[in-house]
Amino acid sequence: MTADSDRHAVKMAKKKVARDKIMATKTDQKGLIIVHTGKGKGKSSAAFGMIFRCIAHQMPCAVVQFIKGGMSTGERDLILANFTDLCEFHTMGEGFTWETQDRDRDIEMAQAAWEKAKDLIRDESRRMVLLDEINIALRYDYLDVNEVVQFLKDEKPPMTHVVLTGRNAKDELIEAADLVTEMELIKHPFRSGIKAQIGVEF
Helix, strand or coil, X not given: CCHHHHHHHHHHHHHHHHHHHXXXXXXXXXXXXXXXXXXXXXXXXHHHHHHHHHHHCCCCEEEEECCCCCCCCHHHHHHHHHCCCCEEEEECCCCCXXXXXXXXXXXXXXXXXXXXXXHHXXXXXXXXXXXXXXXXXXXXXXXXXXXXXXXXXXXXXXXXEEEEECCCCCHHHHHHCCEEEECCCCCCHHHHCCCCCCCCCC
């Protein structure tokens, strides 16, 4: 081994000892409140990655889509075709707000989606429930953020993970969450005139 390799081995050995010491203190488990927000792409994609992990581990889970309409997406089609025994999938929205242009109807649909979400979360046999684009419904006050936060604090089973996606997450939700990731937009092809593409966006 070279001198550089020797120094690297010594450095990594010290790092492993320190890391093992830290990891030994991490013994608790709990159901997490997870928020994916920000202007960057990947919020729902990352959340669906966790749903597919649950499916791979044979862990019952569920998805409620608050805004997106009934259009075909890869995740939805794959789950409905192959994994309905493990993952309930409910598309409750009718499209983005600029498409529906009917606030009263949007509020009605968001409230119905929230009622469905509460039923799914209360069932402690489910290990994860994804509330896709709920942050949009909260941003436009279709739902009361304080009610959502209080429900998650009071009624979410101890080992159930709940994932909430969408840009502009409200401060109250961020404060209540255990894990918050903000997707930062650096570049996006849409700004260069490239439309949403199959396999990337849906």
